[in-house]
Amino acid sequence: MAVAESTLTEREIPREVLPEEIRNRFFPAEVEDISGQSVWACMQCGTCSGSCQFAQEMDHTPRRIMEMVRTGLREQVLASRAIWYCASCYSCTVRCPRGIQVTRVMMALKSLALRAGHVNPRDDAPAFYESFLRVLRLFGRVHEPTLVAAYALRTRPTRVLGMMPMALGLVRRGRMAPLPDRAPGLAEVRRLMEAVEKVRGSESAGAREVALRSAGCPQAVRAARREEVALR
């Protein structure tokens, strides 16, 4: 095979230097605060990726995601496809030689991605999780048909047709609950949800600042304040 003669001119040869200024030094501390895990302990050995049944679908392997978190590539991580291919099966958590619960880091990243609005259009998982939460808020317990309906509306209404054979199969076997089962403590569950928002809202700035100061990056503390103002 003749080697294609390079036609790129000097100017077009892509220079690949990581732009240091895009690094968000507050990002690792933010992930640590939510997940309770230290991303700094990772030695990049790849055991998590090697244990992950979904690594082959991911644009970045779990190991590389950890390195991107540490480096502070917040946008790239939160916009990545990889985190939505984590099914929380805990294989990585059990085997990580540094004892990092990688699954909880991934959960933290997904929650940050949703809150930051970085949602990959081609991926239905975010829509499914948010529909799940909406049904939960509605009844306190998840009613499967309502969930499927809400999820279909948020993604592709035609999906309901695809689910029909399954639904009929369940009905025929008496495994379809027609009416939702409202949790007796529904009001309390809703108050709980608000309380969670308040707890995270009130102390998160403080905790993040403490976490950041312990992480020793003053400009990250300033970034946290800017971030806080933006979110409110």
Add this chain to the structure above:
Amino acid sequence: MSRLRYAFYPGCTAHASARDYTRSTYATFRALGIELEEVPGWSCCGSTAVSNVDPLLGMALCARNLALAESTGLDLAVTCNACYANLAPTLEAYREERRVRDRLQRVLDAVDRHLEGEVEVRHGVHILTRDLGLDRVEEGVRRPLDGVKAVPYYGCLLSRPRNPYDDPENPTSLDELLATLGVEVLPFERKTKCCGGSFMNTKEEVALRLTFEILEEARERGAHLIVCACPLCQLNLDAYRAKLRARYGTYHDTPVLYFTQVVGLALGLDRRDLAIGQSFVPADRVLGLR
């Protein structure tokens, strides 16, 4: 004989798509002298979804359920792997991680609930194999299932992230339980591999690949039956055989039952009480019931 009593956490699918699991659980446990009292006012545990939207909310829902169970003074029995993998790690984090405890206490205070951390969470498999004990199960066996070849399917969330009895890499509780019933338990490499869970709704081709690999190994091993312990795994393995044939060209006719159904059969309980026949792939021929 001290009677075993537990607060029972049914989970959202208990009275819906997993009605057969709940029915067989009550029947089998009652036959073994184990009492289950549903936790009053329980709510959804967040399954594999809520923690991805907000990990703190995921733990808060579980903390409330744990507090409800603790107030009954009984240990908490769970039969769904996903619920178990939310409730047990939340309890452990509540006991061991100061930051988690502080936040959850503030959330529980807001709904005037209190969690001491005394309650223990037990999966149904371990209630039978450890709390009750295999010998007591063996005493109850009336119709040993000799000749039935089965593979135990733990799924990813029974032995992981951690449970007090099984080695995460090579759990044995389900194997031992089935062996006690006279079942010929075949080695099963994928017994803790993930079945895709909620990906069946959001990334179907991935979940189908995983369920196919599991069903394919079961077929190669010559298993008559797959025994599982989670409604999510059961549905994924049982309900999509047509789609699997469309995609991979082979139809797997290996039925998937819950361990409570199989134990119930060995105890001589009636097929209807164990809701056998409500699975998509019929199990009667394999169990010699027709």
Add this chain to the structure above:
Amino acid sequence: MTGEEFEPKILGFFCNWCSYAGADLAGVSRLKYPANLRIVRVMCSGRVEPTMVLKAFACGADGVLVAGCHPGDCHYQQGNYKTLRRVPLLERTLAQFGIHPARFRLAWISANEGQKLVQVVTEMVDEIKKLGPFPGTRSRFPELGAAAPGPAERPAAAPVPGERGAAAPAATVAAGGEAHD
């Protein structure tokens, strides 16, 4: 003592072979812990006499820590077993003197447990700060702001003197807790 915040003085009897070496390891590892501990070296925790512990309290100690090898590790084979036996009796005596149980603690600290020393000292300082200064006798260097005398401390759990068979105070917080470590 410049700051007005109460800084308790804790006297430590440390056995030369394990606990003193453990304290050295904490130093070599640059672990930080409150400066309230003053260590007196003894060859074995078995050398510590009850009179020495009482002397410490009499001389203004707010807390006393006896640290020795883990049972089975003693350089003299059985020295720490004797300490293990003496401590419950000593605790009962201290209680009868009206000394709160949290002020006396026995800890097994081996030569590689620098981290444990840090934890034990930090716990003791926190607990004793809550209790406040021990109203022992006046110190010989008043100008350096030693502990001022105060009313005899009446810990809630301490039995009324003269009570026969007073069991060791229920709230045996950490004191002796280490005994069956």
Add this chain to the structure above:
Amino acid sequence: MARIGVYVCHCGTNIAATVDVAAVRDFAAALPGVVVARDYQYMCSDPGQDLIRKDIAEMGLDRVVVASCSPRMHEPTFRRALESAGLNGYLLEMANIREHVSWVTTDVPAATRKAKALVAGAVRRVALHQPLEERYADVTPQALVVGGGIAGIEAALKIADGGFRVHLVEKEPSIGGQMAKLDKTFPTLDCSACILTPKMVAVAQHPNIVLHTYSEVERVDGFVGNFRVTIRHKARSVDMQKCTGCGTCWSKCPYTAPNEFDEGLGKRKLIYIPFPQAVPNKPVIDRERCVKFQSGKCGACQKLCPTGAIDFNQQDELVEENFGAIIVATGYSLFDPGRGPWGYGRYPNVLTALQFERMVNASGPTGGHVQLQDGSTPRAVAILHCIGSRDTNYHEYCSNVCCMYSLKLAHLVKEKTGAEVYNFYIDIRAFGKAYEEFYNRVQNEGVYFIRGKGAEVGSRDGRLVVRCEDTLLGKYREIPVDMVILSPAMEPRPDAARISQVFGIQRSADGFFLEAHAKLEPLKTATDGVFIAGACQGPKDIPYSVAQGAGAAAEVLRLLSAGRVTISPVVAQVADEICSGCRACLPICPYHALTYDEGVKVVLVNEALCKGCGTCVAACPSGALSVSHFRTPQVLAQIEEVLAV
């Protein structure tokens, strides 16, 4: 009134950084009895010690306090300084203001105040010190080496060559340890047996070495220079004098069992020598399995033995010996990878590195042929580094040698089979002499080095498959291979707990034996006269073990050639006039140093046996007992002063 000199050390910045040394010096100067107080950069240096010597001479000091580092570090140094100036070394007290103050405190005022307190205590205490004369004990001119691996062998040979008698105790039927199992050694690819067996033979033939094989140390009493040791000779059921090692018995024995030496790969008879070059090459009967012992039948070996050496009634034998010094060199054992996700014990053809060493060894079960269980030659072999090492779930430490022997095994597989070889590593640690060059050489032999830990071993289409991430490509990979070799962590021996209690030595957090000082005293232990060498102190390769073996031998030769050892003069004394003969103290002493004299009706102290722990002193109801250098008044004085500041 005492004339005390106080010397406060800066220790460069180690103390001066957080302790106001000048303030401590001035505070000390004002203390009662202090005639001079100085501070200096490095008190332990010669100029520092000269300060003390000069002041003793010129100012007639009779007591010295040095406020510096831990007495465990430099008390001997300053004692010698006092003695060289004509002052008894025990008229010294040290205040540990470095490890116990400056290094553990950040707040300067608090650290300075704590330093002042310790100095005040030391000054008040030193005033009550009395001169003490070092005691000497004769050293039994004989050493004990426990463990017949390469470290133990090296130590025994060096001591024996030094002209002293050595007893070498080995638990297995033959010496050689784990090294005897190896095929080649890195980085020179010397054949392990070729460099080890000569040393083993030298041990067997050395006039100064008494070899106890198939034996264990049961009990150790006494102290440095005078250890009394009980050794158990486990019954071999073979009379060592009569047996000529002709081999008739083990060739004729009709029964076999898995050979532990071959790590379970090969078989051995029930009367056996572990490997051909065994030293001594005399067999032992496996009584648990031998049919004669189980059911009384067979006994073929006894009938066929030309010299009648087989003796089924032989019993364990206890031997007592005196030793001046002991070297513990009991080696390591391998982590069992069966618990992990690497398929060990689940799939055939998944071996540990030691099992593969036996397979590739010419005297091994397969005669050196690298083959699968079905006898065929593998086309692709995977070698997984860090199995159980650098892993908080198993062992957090790095086992030091696995990278290098994994490179060696890669070379051997390439050389013997030409198969594709994949090494799964996190970091290649080739730190020693000629190690990196060896790594370079193995790379050039076309071995695939995949930077990513082997996460899981599964099976697919009848072959093994290693699942990992190739982190340099950032890709998940499933590499099909025929054989997997696991490089497991080096672990302490299963009986390490018992050994540490028998010899009175401690274990560090990772379970290996604890050296006196990690950097400066790697071979000494906290117990004088007991030394450690080789992998029992931590994972290490052969050159490192040999160096430690020789080093420990030097420590022993120092003791034995000195002929006597200084023993601490700190012993108990009894004040006859006070002792009421209540004998409360007698059961306290583990060394039986206290005896009751019926005639005089008082207790007597045997100063040779007393170790000076002082436990009896604390128990004496009438205060008749006291222990020099830690007398109650001295300690009470220190307590009072330390709390006064």
